[in-house]
Amino acid sequence: xxxxxxxxxxxxxxxxxxxxxxxxxxxxxxxxxxxxxxxxxxxxxxxxxxxxxxxxxxxxxxxxxxxxxxxxxxxxxxxxxxxxxxxxxxxxxxxxxxxxxxxxxxxxxxxxxx
Amino acid sequence: xxxxxxxxxxxxxxxxxxxxxxxxxxxxxxxxxxxxxxxxxxxxxxxxxxxxxxxxxxxxxxxxxxxxxxxxxxxxxxxxxxxxxxxxxxxxxxxxxxxxxxxxxxxxxxxxxx
Numbered sequence: 567x568x569x570x571x572x573x574x575x576x577x578x579x580x581x582x583x584x585x586x587x588x589x590x591x592x593x594x595x596x597x598x599x600x601x602x603x604x605x606x607x608x609x610x611x612x613x614x615x616x617x618x619x620x621x622x623x624x625x626x627x628x629x630x631x632x633x634x635x636x637x638x639x640x641x642x643x644x645x646x647x648x649x650x651x652x653x654x655x656x657x658x659x660x661x662x663x664x665x666x667x668x669x670x671x672x673x674x675x676x677x678x679x680x
Numbered sequence: 681x682x683x684x685x686x687x688x689x690x691x692x693x694x695x696x697x698x699x700x701x702x703x704x705x706x707x708x709x710x711x712x713x714x715x716x717x718x719x720x721x722x723x724x725x726x727x728x729x730x731x732x733x734x735x736x737x738x739x740x741x742x743x744x745x746x747x748x749x750x751x752x753x754x755x756x757x758x759x760x761x762x763x764x765x766x767x768x769x770x771x772x773x774x775x776x777x778x779x780x781x782x783x784x785x786x787x788x789x790x791x792x793x794x
Contacts, residue, residue, distance in 0.1 A: 572722075599781045608684075608770050608785030609723070654722065658781030668781045672722040 568593040572655050572671030579645055580679050587653060587674045588639040595657035595669075598631050598638035603652040603673075612653075613640070645678050652676070682706050686771050686786035693761040693793045701756040701789045703771030711774040712754040713783070716740065716767040723770065729754055761793045 572589045579585055589598070597616055601609035613624050615631035615638060622629055628641045638657075642649055652673040661667040687702045705712065713728035725738030729748040743765060745757040754773075758765060768790050772783040 597781050601783075606788075608772075608787050609783075610785070611782055614782055656781055666779055668725070668783075670723040672720060 568595075568657065568659065568667060568669045570655060570657055570669055570671040572674055574674055575672070576675040576677070578677045578679060581645060581647060583645055585642040585645055585649070585676060586639060587655075587676075588637060589655035589657070589671045590637040591657060591669075592636065593657070593659065594635040595659045596635075597658035598629070599656040599658065600627075600629050600638070600640045601654040601656060603654065605651065609654055642676075645676075647678050647680055650676060650678050684771055684773055684784050684786035686769075686789050688789060689787065690790050691792070693758075693791065695762060695793060697761050698757070698759050699761065700758075701769055701771075701791070703754045703756065703786060704752050705754075705771075705773040705784070706752065707773060707775065707784065708751060709773035709775050709784070710751065711776070712748070713738070713772050713774075714744070714746065714754070714756045715770045715772060717770060717788075718767050726756065726769075758791075761791075763793045765791065766793045767791060 570589050570591050599614045600612045603609040613629040618635050620631040626643045652675050654673045655671040658668045684705045710731045714726040715723040724740050727746040729735045735746050768788050770788050771786045774783050
């Protein structure tokens, strides 16, 4: 099946620093999505990207859909303590016979040091 | 604004016991799904449903049953619990069916099988 390589697995940053994480795959996706999971909660959708090359912002978050459709990155500017959590990328693609497949990366665990 | 509601939030079972994880959504979403989250494994799809009366298997369906008698409810049944089913389970729904990766997640049910 399709697999996503999400990196880094974890990161510790100082409050105020910028953060960058990415996902790559050997497969092409039609949609790239980024979710955030707060400790003890379910994932929440942050950004959805629908076109190759698309660059989308949501507050301090910026995400891009790679030109090759095989990768995406998420940047967080000026991190704050509430940015702590696990960030998941997900790729969505048509898998044939009227079916679609949503594949999740293994997550990037972000810790912010005040 | 209930969204996706999961019960129970925590459960401890002995090997061989059965139980049902409940999931209800009040957004009139046709698509509902169950995921399990294990450390270092990301989110893996167990079963999904594209509407009342229709269910299908995901990536890791063994040991789990589902049914969808109403649009609102999508229970997950463990027939004979095994320690390998110790995990955090998330129910998710979507307005766009399987054609979109935009999911609304519940808060999760943490299951421990002894």
